Amino acid sequence: MPQTADTNRRIVLNERPKGEPDGNTLRLASTEIPTPGAGEMLVRTCYLSLDPYMRGRMNDAKSYAEPVAIGGVMTGQVVGEVVTSNLDGFEVGDYVLSGSGWQDYAISDGTEVINMGKAPQNPSWALGILGMPGYTAYAGLLQIGEPKPGETVVVAAASGPVGATVGQIAKIKGCRVVGVAGGAEKCAHVVENLGFDACVDHKTADFADQLRAACPDGIDVYFENVGGKVLYGVLPLLNAFARIPICGVVSWYNLPGLPDGPDMGPAIMGTLLRMKVKAQGFIIFDSFPASLYKEFVRDMTGWIQDGSVKYREHMVEGLEAAPEALNQLLRGENFGKMVVNVGA
Secondary structure: OOOOOOEEEEEEEEEEEOOOOOOEEEEEEEEEEOOOOOEEHHHEEEEOOOOOOOHHHHOOOOOOOOOOOOEEEEOOOOOEEEEEEEOOOOOOEEEEEEEHHHHHEEOOOOOOEEEEEOOOOOOOHHHOOOOHHHHHHHHHHHHHHHOOOOOOEEEOOOHHHHHHHHHHHHHHOOOOEEEEEEOOOHHHHHOOOOOOOOEEOOOOOHHHHHHHOOOOOOEEEEEEEOOOHHHHHHHEEEEEEEEEOOOOHHHHHHOOOOOOOOOHHHHHHHHHHHHOOOEEEEEOOOOOOOOOHHHHHHHHHHHHHOOOOOOOOEEEEEEEHHHHHHHHEEEEEEOOOOEEEEEO
C-alpha cells in the first residue's frame, strides 16, 4: 500500500519483544491525516532512517531516552516535505529533517526540526553521512578516540554508515585502518572502495587469528559498535593507553538476558586496567558541545566534495517494509546506511 494524500499510515509498537522483534511486535495502523493548528505544520515523510538504537526503544527499561509506549508510533528521524504550514520559517515545499517517526504524516511545531530548503541535493543523506551517523563517527572518533598519525584504528561494522565513516576519517588523519565486516563482499568494498588498509571477515572460523595478523603493531583505537566476538578478538591486541569510543553493541541488542558462554567481564575489566585503556560510551545528542556539529558539517562537506569520504545507501521501498528491514539491520544484513523510501 503506497503513501496517499488522504490516509496516514503509522507503524506502532504492539507489544514489547523478547529477543528479535517478530510479526506481533509492530503493527500497521491507519488514521486520518492530522490538521495543523496555529504555530504548527504538517510534514509528509519522504525518507525514514533505520538505526540500531530503535531496538532499545522497544524495551521498557531505563535508558537515555523514554521507551516507545505500547500503541505509540515507532520513533525515528525522517526527511519530509512541508505540506501545510502555519509556522514562521517553514513554507510549503520545504524539506525538513525531523523526528516524525514511522508514519506518513506528522504535526510539528518546529522543535528540533532543521529546514533543508526546497531543493536539497541528495536529501536522504541528511539521515546518513551528513546526519546522525556521520556525526556519530566524526565526534566519537576524534573526540574520544583521538587518533594520531601512524596509530592502528580498528573499526567494527566497517561497511555500515558509522563504521565506514570512522575508517575514512581515520585514514584522513594518517592512521592504519583495519575494518571488521561480515562477508567477503563487504570486506572487499571496505578495502577497495573505502581505502582501508585491511578488513577481516568476522564470520570466519579463525577470525581472531586473522585480526591479529592484520594488526601486527597492536590496536590503539577500537571504535566499538557491535560487541560480541569482535570485542573479544580485539581485547588481547589493545596497546597501552588505547582508546575505545563505545557507540553501540548491536550484536547483543536482541538478547533476552546475558550472552551464552563464559563470563567475559573479568577479562574485559582486567584488560582495561592492565593496559590503561580509556573506554567511554557516548550518545551523540548530548555528549559533545553544540559547536562541534558545525565543525562536522564543514569538514564532512569538504571531504565528500574532494572525494576523501565515500558513502553508500541501502534503500528499502515502502513503509510496510520497515519492520523486517530493521531486523535485517540488527542481523548485519544491510550494506550501507539503511533508509526507507516512504514517499519520495
